[in-house]
Amino acid sequence: MVQIKKLTLATVAGLFVANSVMATELTVYTAVEAEDLKRYAEEFNKAHPDIKINWVRDSTGIVTAKLLAEKNNPQADVIWGLAATSLLLMKSEGMLEPYAPKGVEKLDKKFVDKSTPPTWTGMDAWVASVCFNTVEGEKLGLKAPTSWKDLTKPEYKGHVIMPNPNSSGTGFLDVSSWLQMFGEEGGWEYMDALHENIARYTHSGSKPCKLAAAGEIPIGISFAFRGAKSKAEGAPLDIIVPEEGVGWDMEATAIVAGTPNMEAAKTLVDWTVTKEANVMYNTGYAVVAYPGVAKPVEFFPENLLEKMIDNDFEYAANNRKAILEEWQKRYDSKSEAKS
Template identity: 65%
Template structure:
């Protein structure tokens, strides 16, 4: 009997080991915040125990540049949580494998690539905002800004922090939306004036708001949901929504063309459009791809959709390289060193 138990135990151990060895490792490039990845991987791997995700994470601009550099020798199998404007650039380079996920018809149409077989699907949207630290602003006698152009006033000189668009998706949505809202000539003039008041450009979209929450800067240009979460934790900041309108982008998912793990990547795409996945997105973003899923967020405006500009994602993607090059030539001198 004892030998039989030992034999059965050994067989069970061997079976477990073989199952673990058989699990497909899916390399997924992402710009999601580090605190989001654990819950997303846990949910997906629970539904797909035969697949293990290996995350490669960095800011949007860096991940996009890495994917473009690897075009002839792709290292990623899939992309999850990278700006749709970046995925449109990759699509234009024929780097994405079209796939229609099961259940994609349940998503809002604005969150799905318009081709009959989509090359990407959206997950959630994040929206620009200004994080205003009441305590620090009072010390420096800084009024609450009500418009983007308010930020060019001399009173704000040295008191503003915003993301670098070459490394941050939030920074790029800011710049591309200003160019769309004001027009190219006026948009660049606005940024010239804004630059005079900038203390530094960060390589993270959430960092300016975190800095404002910590009292490291009076005002950070960031995105609204991060600010709402910080307010809910007791940070002494208010959200300001400029009257000209708010830039926005959506996080999206896609399969990298050339992967030899297409079946596993398709399962990730199938999961990405599920109600369960959208519920997880709602823990980090107030606007998600599937209608009826998002729950109201404390300290987040219910009319946020009405404040969002009519964003031309195709224009932003087509002009991305030109815009980033111009921005870098003009303003990169105030960027933080890259880690």
């Protein structure tokens, strides 16, 4: 009996060692909000404790530039949570591994790359909006703007903050949507006029709304969920949906071509399209890829979804480099220092 017990313990110990040896580490590049990363890894590891995620996190523009710089010597295994426009650019460069995750057919089709098999799958969408601090606005005698064009009025000079599109995905969706809504010439004319009123450009898409919520600026161009979250926490904000329409983008996932950890990468990407994963995304985003999952978000603007423009992601991806270079040349003088 004792011998059997010893044998059993030895067997268990051997299995434990074997499992430890078999454990795989994945380097995952992301632009997901830093506060959410621990939760993402914990939820995934409930189903797959044998795969460890090593996060490399930064803003959208910086992660995109890093991936492009590493094109010939990839360091990431998976991209989990980066703008679809960035992934479309990488797709055109042959940097992504085509793969149809298990269950991908259950997602809303607009969240899935049109290639067969797809090279990326969407997770959630974030939508532009304006955060207006009603208390600070009243102190300054400012009325709440109702349109993008309103933000160019003289009374708003020095009272507007928006994200830098070179570092922020939210900033890029703003710029690319203005060029689509107002036309190439009209879009740059609009941004010239808006620039006159900008106090500074941030390197984070959520920061303008956070600053408006804190009363440091009356107007922050950001995204709607951040505004709704800040308002739910008690900030005196109006979340404004400009009448011309609003740009949007989606966070998406892909496998980096050539990863030596392909099976583990596929396991992770399979999990990212599950209903469980989309329920998790819904705690940070009001619009998710899995139909029927999203729950109503307190203070989320009721008319926002109908104001989302018919975004041309191919245009945004194919012209990204030229758009960012032109923006940099015209407006970067007001960008805040990078930390």
